[in-house]
Amino acid sequence: MVFDTMPVVPAVSLKDFDVRKEDITKELVEACEYTGFLTLVDHGITVEEINAQFELSKAYFSLPHDVKARIPHDVKTNNGWEYKSQLRPSTQMVDQKESLWLMRRSQWPSDEEVPGFRKTTSNFISKCENISDKVLSCLSLALGFPESYFRNAMDVTADDNLTQLRMLHYMASENAAGTWRAGPHTDIGCLTLLFQRDGEDGLEICPGRESQHSYGIGDSFFPLGAKTGPIVVNIGEMLMAWSDDRLKANFHRVRAKDVGFSPDRYSIAYFNTGRKSAVMQGPAKK
Numbered sequence: 001m002v003f004d005t006m007p008v009v010p011a012v013s014l015k016d017f018d019v020r021k022e023d024i025t026k027e028l029v030e031a032c033e034y035t036g037f038l039t040l041v042d043h044g045i046t047v048e049e050i051n052a053q054f055e056l057s058k059a060y061f062s063l064p065h066d067v068k069a070r071i072p073h074d075v076k077t078n079n080g081w082e083y084k085s086q087l088r089p090s091t092q093m094v095d096q097k098e099s100l101w102l103m104r105r106s107q108w109p110s111d112e113e114v115p116g117f118r119k120t121t122s123n124f125i126s127k128c129e130n131i132s133d134k135v136l137s138c139l140s141l142a143l144g145f146p147e148s149y150f151r152n153a154m155d156v157t158a159d160d161n162l163t164q165l166r167m168l169h170y171m172a173s174e175n176a177a178g179t180w181r182a183g184p185h186t187d188i189g190c191l192t193l194l195f196q197r198d199g200e201d202g203l204e205i206c207p208g209r210e211s212q213h214s215y216g217i218g219d220s221f222f223p224l225g226a227k228t229g230p231i232v233v234n235i236g237e238m239l240m241a242w243s244d245d246r247l248k249a250n251f252h253r254v255r256a257k258d259v260g261f262s263p264d265r266y267s268i269a270y271f272n273t274g275r276k277s278a279v280m281q282g283p284a285k286k
């Protein structure tokens with residue numbers, strides 16, 4: 001299925017999860033197979049909590065560069081702060097953004113730098129872990145695995161867990177033609193939960209199963225408007241492999257306006273990547 005017009009990106013409610021799990025599973029799998037993107041609502045993180053997390057992100061990115069550079073991006077662990085440095089194979093250019101990658105055990109901004117950052121963000125991450133666990137337990141069942149199949153592979157307490165939270169800031173721009181806030185890419189981990197804010201558009205998605213041309217070039221991308229509250233979910237390459245390609249990792253990108261002013265955009269992505277030592281093998285045992 002290739003889409004000529006923007007398909008409906010399903011909104012899946014996690015309300016009454018325990019009693020509605022079967023129905024939720026069906027909705028999740030259909031969305032992951034068909035459009036490759038969905039949003040989650042009634043997921044348990046309130047708009048106030050999301051706004052509070054964005055305020056901390058904004059406070060962090062507002063710090064002087066030399067303070068942010070106290071946690072430099074480390075190419076080995078992929079943690080830390082980077083500024084306009086992510087080179088995209090798809091565009092051969094660096095993304096017009098700055099971001100902070102965090103892991104439970106990585107270096108964090110101190111309370112002197114951003115009061116309350118670690119406590120609130122750790123709590124936010126725990127909530128993301130919980131949501132991700134729910135979604136993955138549904139996808140496990142749908143793939144014919146035991147419900148807890150991914151749980152050990154995703155164990156957030158394990159030393160080799162690579163899961164990260166990434167805070168992103170795309171700087172305001174004027175007439176940005178020829179540049180990319182984030183060039184087209186798929187995510188490499190298992191499951192991505194993305195938070196956006198009202199009025200800070202720019203995300204474009206390439207839905208469908210046959211959208212797997214090189215970097216999505218020639219495929220149709222559609223804007224997915226930013227909204228505070230719903231979580232945008234997409235499948236990463238690892239889970240695509242793990243599901244024998246049944247769950248689809250799709251391209252997406254972030255753009256500013258070619259002509260005219262684009263305001264700052266802040267987004268927060270939780271990348272459930274799981275453990276380095278996990279063996280990925282799909283139900284077909286390929």
Ligand SMILES: O=C(O)CCC(=O)C(=O)O
Pocket residue numbers: 166168182187194203252253254267268269
């Ligand atoms: O900022 C966004 O909306 C997208 C970020 C993203 O796709 C990524 O970091 O992988």
Ligand SMILES: [Fe+2]
Pocket residue numbers: 185186187252
């Ligand atoms: Fe992404």
